[in-house]
Amino acid sequence: MKPAAFDYIRARELPEALEALARHGADARVIAGGQSLLPMLNMRLARPAVLIDIMGIAGLDRVERDGDLIVVPAVVRQAALMKRPGLSGEQPLLAAALPWLGHYQTRARGTVCGSAAHADPSAEIPLCLVALDGEVRLRSRRRWRSVRAADFFGGMMVTDKADDELIEAVAFPAAMTGTGYAFREVARRHGDFAIVGCAAVVTRDAIHLAVAGVADKPQRRSFPPLKGSALTDALNGFAWDLEARDDFHATARLRRDLVRSLGLSTIGEAQRCLA
Structure with missing residues (x-):
């Protein structure tokens, strides 16, 4: 067509x-x-x-640091962010997630902010924004505002962006000392949208796990520093709370199993990075 x-x-x-x-x-x-x-x-x-x-607008194509934030303006391509020097130290979660985002050809054209605007519930950029408690910066002729990622994504391909607003940039918090980060994903093929994606941010006082591909938007759950069966039980509760559904790609049962197993292994990887 x-x-x-x-x-x-x-x-x-x-x-x-x-x-x-x-x-x-x-x-x-x-x-x-x-x-x-x-x-x-x-x-x-x-x-x-x-x-x-908007691709020809000058000044929207350069990643910048704003204090502890990595600011990615509207026309920065996914490949450009992926190739940013020192990204693995600046924000390990982003560095781990970006290779899973589409394929070489799509990353060469697709923008980071475009993925946020599209708001696919299985996409890696929205997942990272929610996991890191990032922000989306919106501008219109009448105002500028910043919205927490958790409040920006409203559902499948639904966002808080008004009709007259442009996503001027998204901002990811840079890595913090004493924090471990990890990303894991299961898809039919590498580069396809995730059946389940998990992003973990772990400190000595808390475990934060964000999950994509199950609910109608990325969901983040915080736990105290649980271990063993206590952590397993908490992940089981999270898996059921996401209210997974059967679809062409996977059953609800498979998605719940992946939240439990993939979530546990992602948290474990983040904890090892912390150590």
Whole structure:
């Protein structure tokens, strides 16, 4: 199939893109990498009247540090973040997760913020944002605001972004001393969306585990420093609370089993990194 007809605006500056969003609102869609949006256009699952291309806007293509945050602006490609020098020390969870994100060809075009905007419940970028308690920075012609990742994702492909807002950047907390990080995923093929993905952030006082691919958005649960059967029981409770469903890719039972086993091994890896 081919997309329905639309008008095309190639924004050269951020104010131009924001003005177009303010003018067209729900009739407009923003495109940068297009790896999620273009298939939806071709299948006519999305039928915007106006497509606003932001890839040519200067200043939105460089990863920056803002204190303890790694700020990734709107047109930074996934491959560029993956190749960032020193990323494995700067934020080990991101470094571990990015190779699982799609394939070489899609990472070369797809943007980090585009993955957040698409809000697929199995995707790695939303999972990392929730696991690390990151933030999404939104800008419109009328305001700027920052939203915690846990509050930004509302469900399957549903976010807190208003029709006239652009995701200007996402921000991931950098690694902290005395904290262990780990990421593990099970998919049909490496690079496919996860059947279950787990991201663990562990300190000596707490265990934080985020899970993707089970509920309609990434979910994060915090535990005290449990061990043995106490941790197993806590993960079992988490697995049932996620209310997994059967679908084409996996049964609900398999997903619950993966939350228990993959969650335990991911936490164990993070604890070893902590040690």
